[in-house]
Amino acid sequence: MPDTALISAGAGFAAGVAITLALVIARRIARASRELGSDADRAAYTTLHIAGLAAQALRGGRRSTGSVRAARHLRTLLGAEAVAIVVGEEAHVSSASAERETEAGAALEAEALRFARRVEQSGRRQVSARTGVEGLEAVGAPIAIEGEPWGTLIAFDRSVRAPLVRAATEAAEWCAGQLAISALEASRSALAEAELRALRAQISPHFIYNALTAIASFISTDPPRARELVLEFADFTRYSFRRQGEFTTLADELGSIRSYLELEQARFGDRLRVRLQIAPETLTAVIPFLSVQPLVENAVRHGLEKGERGGTVRISSADDGTHTEITVEDDGAGADPESLARLLGDTAPMQHVGLRNVDTRLRQLYGDGSGLVVETNVGAGTLVRMRIPRSQPLHEVERVETREDADRTNGGGGAR
Structure with missing residues (x-):
């Protein structure tokens, strides 16, 4: 009799456990069904x-x-x-x-x-x-x-x-x-490629002639300097005429800008001064290819080149958490503020195609509120600012071969 009672109790316990498990499973199924929503x-x-x-x-x-x-x-x-x-x-x-x-x-x-x-x-x-x-x-x-x-x-x-x-x-x-x-x-995509071709076309015969003339002036007086400038010219043209990718990093763009400024300083000497204030965390920022370089060229060509006293170009970058802010400023001739709208509009003169092109590309990529901000006045220089989103998961960056990469490929024999 006690054995029978024990068996009955065990059976009742097992049945209770089964019922409890069934209820738990049913509740989970019902919850999953609610999470998936109705049939509709x-x-x-x-x-x-x-x-x-x-x-x-x-x-x-x-x-x-x-x-x-x-x-x-x-x-x-x-x-x-x-x-x-x-x-x-x-x-x-x-x-x-x-x-x-x-x-x-x-x-x-x-x-x-x-x-x-x-x-x-x-x-x-x-x-x-x-x-x-x-x-x-x-x-x-x-x-x-x-x-x-x-x-x-x-x-x-x-x-x-x-x-x-x-x-x-x-x-x-x-x-x-x-x-x-x-x-x-x-x-x-075709428009973006056409705009890049327009920017590359800005590397005018005038600049090439001036750069090569500056290099030639050092051949007899300072051969090592001449060799270094030839390498800078090669780096600049390699980057500017590369075919891969619509995007690059700020570090790669600054490398090309350094080569450009080296060539221009060979012409202007102490008349061209450069100040950099680059936040290290911004170097990996993804930016449109050839977006900062035209701003620097504009500062030299239109801000400083015509002045006898020369001037200073300041390039800075900062990270505010969501955007990378890049500014290019010169203390050159400046411009009439009333002409600013025409400068970035369809009626801008052809010598300002670089600024207009960069402004258009930024607006196409990031929205109308993401164009260039330009502050200028006659005799007070020009400041150009752009803001680039830090998060750009859809924009892939092709790595640019550097001079150091080429040297390694050639067995380390590159001249420095």
Whole structure:
């Protein structure tokens, strides 16, 4: 009897533990369900996720692999039997049942091309209850970017009803929007490259002539100094004409500026004085390539070059936690404050293309409020300030080969 009671008590305890565990598990499941949201929330998340994948694929433009992936994701979104994106004479098809290599897949491609011609000729959405593929109906809508035809989106299904017609039309317009964004990004990249070419063109024959003349003046009187200036000239041109990357570090930019100032001081001697106040923590800051150097060149060329007494160029940087602030100041001729707007505007004279170019690039990259701040007055010099965000995870920096790197590559025989 005692044994029976003990067994009963043990069974009751085990049952209690099981019930408790079940309650805990049920509570965790319920909590997880609440965290994931309602069925509508989960459906919205899934839709957005698939749309994001389709957008990423579309950004590849006319490349067939991107269009095929986009068609696959759009088929999932539309719930259709098959979806085709037709561009020119190519049909990129995704089907739930037919692969491209099969006879059914080839028939779908042929029908997509035929139906796309019908949509292109009309310039409007088309619906067909009878297609060249047995058992499938179709709806096709044009994809146009700024009014120009780009391609056609076609959805095939067993029965094309009003919801699929509306969804396919909206999907075609969505595709057009994504492609327009992709085209805009490509245009911005091309513009950035053109602006860099304009800055490189600023390295004028006048500067090259003056630099080489200064080097030549030391050949007979101070050969070691002449050799050093040749190396500075090589470093300056190597950096200025490099092809990789739209971004650099402040340290690399300052290295090129040092070479430039060495060459200019060889011309001006004691008339050109340079003061640096660089916070060490700012040296790793990511900045647009050729953004500080044009400011220094502007200070020398337009602030000091014409004056007989010369002057001082001050370059400073500081970190305020969220931004790196860089300033370039000279005590040269200055300018009329009323001309400042024209200086950075479309009517600025060509000799100020460097300032205007840097200002435009900063605004494009970081917003309209991130352009250059210029303080100047006649006879009071000029101060130019820029503020660069410290956090720029999307901007990659290509490392620039230094003279020390070249020396190591050549076995350490570089002249110093």
